[in-house]
Amino acid sequence: MMKYLRLLLISFVIVVALPTKADIKFSGFGSIIAGKTLGTVDDPFNPGQKRDEILTADFYDVGQYDNDITFKAESIFALQAVVDLGDKLSATAQLVAKGVDDFEPEFDWYYLTYRATDSLTLMAGRRNIPMYYFSEYSEVGYAYPWMRPPSNLYWWQITQFNGVNAMYSFDSGDYSNTVTLFYGNEYSRDNTEMGYYEVLFGGESSTVVDEFWTDITGVNWNISGDIFDLRFVYFQHDMERTRHFIDTTSDQLNTSQKFYGFGGSIDLNPFTVLFDWNFVTRDDGLGTEYPTYLISLVYNIDDYQPYIAYSKADHERTKLKIDDLEEHYIMSYGVRYNFLPNASFKVQYDHFVDQGHEPSGWAYHGDSDTISLGVDFVF
């Protein structure tokens, strides 16, 4: 279905765009980032043995750093085409090449935009789920001070969906508001992140995990003033996870989740405060909850932005009175240097502390110290 939608939209764009020489705008963004972890750690799966420290910089794509310097964990190149199809209609496609996929380009985003009025915009197609404050542009490194939005918050195996968005903008006093209603589905077959966990926890590497998030339904309210930009989000979805084993048997988890979030940025010249607080509940009889938050302080001085960030993620089962399953925090220190109007250099040091429950295998990340540096650009 997704393939057909994609083909249909792209053919549509080509058919409409080429003969009429429709107005087509190209732009793009990219990041070339190298990094490595700095030490070794006790291997949680092989007691008594050491392994390289590992930092998962990108959970969804399983982009990781170990002791060997790599450009592949986070480097990305994206090209966006926006085709103006007439007065109020446009089609957008993003061709994205990531190091984690050996830079094989894929159409990650493709959607139609209909600007019904000055204040109402409708979108249909494939986009990112507005889960966290930075979710919709988490890969556009140029758009935020850090090397990446703190990866231990952005740990979900689903980040995108096929669906519809309705965005309504209005003013309240001196404040600008945008309320977005969204609905969609995501059928992730052979999910990368879930497949990685299968192997990590001693499963068969041939186990294929299908992760389906359906009836993703929610609302996003963004309010901004002179010195602040805040965002509230609520959404819910049904979840069906099927594990297909090598012997053709399978098992299935059926549940639903609710996401709550409140985040934003506040400009207190010369400082910027960035924060995000999120809370996820899973309707699974165990009282599963995922509280996460981040707080960051950026100092803006000419072309330099030194910053610190603290991000904390937790996984609890409240009905079983278990509150230390997967749990970790990252303390990050870095600086961004804007050396060109459209490019910045960043260097960041991440101190990851795994506070997970070791006996039950939840402390699978292990502590790590990581250095990464690179360039983000837009064009």
Next chain:
Amino acid sequence: MLCLFKSVKRIVVLGLSIISLIVINQAFAEVAIVVHPSNSSSFDKATIKKIFLGKSKSFSNGRAAILLSATPKDPITEEFNKKVIGKSSNQVNAYWSKMIFTGKGTPPQEMASTSEIIAAISANPDAIGYMDASAATSAVKVVATF
């Protein structure tokens, strides 16, 4: 690698310290906000800021605004961003990169020179731009200076 990081850190700290010690006093240019002479919409600082950030799509006369900007190299751009938008050019560029790649906005069209901005605005009743106040001619209407 760690000692590289430490030396980078040292250089950065040193650099920041030096920069923070130097207070530069320069005579800055005055920024003029210009529109077509026929545009009789009302403009205050908050309105101008909202228009140039794409938060207000139309003038008070109800017509959709067409945004023009000078090049990033033109010093007036930094002046405009600091005085009117209240952010550094880098922060403004970061804001627009977020808007472009989430499909939520289109940045002002960059014009190569002040004379091109004047020509474009004098030819289009719905265009708005900014320039060094001393460069504005009678072909455009100055609605505010900062």
